[in-house]
Amino acid sequence: MKEQYKIVGMTCATCAISVESYLKPQEGIIDVTVNYPNQTVLLEYDHSKVTLENIQQKIKEIGYTIVVGNTQDSQKIFKKLEENRLRSLKFKLIFSTLFSIPIFIMSMFLMGKIPYENWIMMVLSIPVIFVSGAEFYTIAWKKLKHFSANMDTLVALSTGIAFLFSVFNTVYPHYFISKGINPHVYFESAVIIITLILLGRFLEEKAKSKTSSAIKKLMSLTPKKVTAIRNGEEVIISYDEILKGELIILKPGDKVPVDGKVKKGNSFIDESMISGEPIPVKKIKGSKVFAGTINQKGALRILADKIGNDTLLSQIIKLVEQAQSSKPTIQKMADKIAGIFVPVVIGLSVLAFIIWYLLGPEPSSTYATLALITVLIIACPCALGLATPTALMVGIGKGAEQGILIKDAQSLETAYKIDTLILDKTGTITEGKPQVIDIIWDKNIVSTTLEKVVLTIESQSEHPIAEAIVQHLKKITTELIAIQSFQSITGLGTEATVNNKRYRIGNENLMLQNKINIPNTLQQKAKSLKLEAKTVVYISEQDSVVGIIAVADKVKETTISAIRKLQKLGIDIHMLTGDNEQTAKAIAQQVGIKHFQANVMPSEKGKFVEQLQKQGKIVAMAGDGINDSLALAQADVGIAMGSGTDIAMESAGITLMQSNLKLIVKAIQLSKATMKTIKQNLFWAFIYNLIAIPIAAGMLYPINGFLLNPMIAGAAMSMSSISVLANSLRLKNSTI
Incomplete structure (x- = not known):
């Protein structure tokens, strides 16, 4: 058996690694490929040795859920689970923020000024730890049982130990006082870490939840009810009840429900969803009509040749679905490194504990515990986790100011790599109307x-x-x-x-x-x-x-200069159109495009994008029509014109609010600036850890007697996150 299933519960690339490494050694499993961005697992297994139910149970043991069933059912179940997860994350984030803010204010600005402040902070932190942060500890425990770790493990360890250590110092402060050590509490570190990680995770899940609803919108092009002729009488039936060979009546404004031929009547039909051309096509007896197109002013009687999944519209829906599920994406650099970073940090904290316990001054157990806690707190992956999402948030905001709406952060990450751009003609290069x-x-x-x-x-x-x-x-x-x-x-x-x-x-x-x-x-x-x-x-x-x-159909005023700018950037430009050869050639010559194809069907546009991708090209597609939706979904970066159809905008990762190709140049420049900021953030986050962890472990103690206090470690951790945020905000002032 070789099947692809949706998987729920993965929060980072190390989750994907965990699933692969855990399943591969299992009996009967031949191969496992997990795609974190698409939240899918491709399983190849021997059905005689292992059942899908066994695999589901194994996955559940380490905290994930495989969704099985036929394509439509599994998509619905997966979507429902993802929606529930997003709602849950939103609740946890709001809940955590409400309790974290007063703790942060008390620890930073009112320390020593409120009676029983440690007890108040402990009470306020309990809901954050045991409600908002519960998932971190549950997943960490499941991972521990199978000797694996991810970012959740590090979050659980750092916050859990900081919380327990703070509770101990609140309930029994005399222990450390008697040993000459001030019993600090770190409730604010624990709750702020959880809140910040939840924020990053919520933003990521929200982006994933916006996965294109283009398929849903394409499906809406078929009418719910149609008028058919049965036994010589007009009857209203549902779309699902249409039979092949049935006579359907189309009134002015009706959507065509099937592929068929005109038996009687004259009208014009808007076929822009297939051809992309704005001029409706005249239909007389014998003319072909296609599902999803729209009848204009005349009345028609059509004979249903292809119904349901056999229609051209259904084929487009299927191809768009395939393109979206197979779309290549970049896995975030922070997540890639997390697979190494997490076990290394845990190992260093344990090593620090052992060295201090065996070689440290008395009370060695106290110093060992402090070293363990300090390393885990200072190495908390907040800065690492915030490096990418904060830069993307600022970049997306900057884009919106310029009229570039970025729906898919992945597109912003990829745009600067574009080397090939495909342009639709009508509505993209031209105005889109006669x-x-x-x-x-x-x-x-x-x-x-x-x-x-x-x-x-x-x-x-x-x-x-x-x-x-x-x-x-x-x-x-x-x-x-x-x-x-x-x-x-x-x-x-x-x-x-x-x-x-x-x-x-x-x-x-x-x-x-x-x-x-x-x-x-x-x-x-x-x-x-x-x-x-x-x-x-x-x-x-x-x-x-x-x-x-x-x-x-006039060429837009800004088109020629935009194409020249894109060509100067070294981008190879192609034009694809459903229009005739003569028109395509004339427009291509007028705007300075060397490569063009005419009479292109929607599926052919998608195949052309795929062919270029197989040649190693990073392909962007810009279009505005339903006929472009497959190519927009297939491309590495889909760019929709703001004046285009909703379906084009849903299929694309980027929408240009003004139908101006010059904005593509700006989108590429914005992508370059954003990626530069992300790399800077990651560099400083790692440099911080590289310097801070040895100091936290007590490396300077034998030299000058310096030992980093966990309180300072918590502040340093916060400062590293603030530095990442500040660097990301610099992007706001960049010129694109």
Whole structure:
């Protein structure tokens, strides 16, 4: 058997190491691969020697839970468990903070000024230790039983010993007084450590809980109820009840529930979720339709060819799901090193205890205990644990100020490594909607009256290009003229009679079929416009063309300069579009992109990203449509345009609030600044431990008689965390 399961309860990379190292030696287990960022375990095992129930029990012994079942069920169970965990963490954090603040104030600012202060701090710290911090001790105990350790072990040891030592000094202070030692208490160290670790863990869990709900949003594209024809009558049925070969009625505004063919009716359908193109597609008898697309103004009857999991939309959902679960992520440097750091610190504290007990002055047991506690307190992983999340928090805030919303901290960690950027065309490079670029009249024509005529005729049409023409002409005139007759001709354009004159507005075929004369100057201009990937609409009066209208999806003003800046950074840029070859080529040439592909389906975009990744590229994908969601999820960094669909934004790790590609440059610069800060934080956190632990162990005592007081150790530990926070806050003032 080889299956992938979700695993609940992992809080750091050392947890993943623990699961792997514990399961691998078990009988019947062939291979174990744990992915901490994705919270999954890939198990290969001999079913005849070990059952999944046995494996579940083994995992439970060291404090984790494997979620089994079919994909949908396990996802629901896992999501429920993760939601419960996040709620629990939030409660523990708030609860811990409420009790920790007064302890901190008393120990730092009011020491010696309040009667029975040690007793008050002890009472206040008990809920923090036994409620908010209970999980640390439970996991540490389970780890200890199986001779393993993680960050929880170090937190449990440092806080547990600090608390017990403080309780002893509160209840029986005379013991140390009699030996000439001031009986300090360290309640504030214990509770602040727990609160800070809970804060870091809550922020991390919250980030994980925001794992893309793109799949859920894609699923919402299918209607809950549909109108079908059964036994010659219209009946309303649920989406799940649709049968293959059934006749479905689509009313204006309805979502298409299945893949099928039009049996009757004419309409335009918005297929941007598949093609990415903003202009709805005309549908007549025999035309194909796809689930998730949206019917516009006409009524249709469609025959269901593919239903449920067989539809194109379902395939996209499946691919997005796979892309999200297999997305490569960087494991935090602090967590990687924790596997070594934790046992080393425990070993050093025990070694310090033994040396002091055997070789130290009397009372040797007291000095040995103090050395043990001091090492564990000073080596507490607060600074280490805060190094990454604090820098990411500040970086994410800085990004928000610049209009860069970072949903996935992993994207911020990866962005500075990008060497390949894939851009969608429509809505990313271009504005994403058809606009009139120019109206060119025959030199012998006075346009004033004709503008009113065209506005009047196009106002009667439902075609998206007609709507663009109307919007443009309304800026010139709002006056309409009485129409004597009007006819819409499918696939060609419109005919109308105004003031006893016959006008035709449409494509070149409409002119040719009616033997309309096209003046040479307008013909040449039309050819030139078509080469620039513009749609040309002809206007004829009686038997001659009197003008042409150029309609196109304009390139954004900032696109060309942004692409040049990205290329200067050494980033290779590709353009993928569902549009035709001629349009793609014209746009690519206009903006300076050498690599482009046209007529690309959503699944092909995802495969192209995967191909580049297999070549060792760090790939970013920028897009705005449902058709981009798979590629956005598959890419190392997904970047959604703020003007795009919710699904694109959910699939991406970064959203640009302004649809301006220059913000991608800023996002890369922000990533560089953030990662630099994280590395600085980690450096100082380790340097601090490197210097402080030997001093805490008593290395200077034989030289000059200096012995670090646990109280000073606690303050030093706090200062190391403050230095990390201060360094992270410097990021706020950085220029990107």
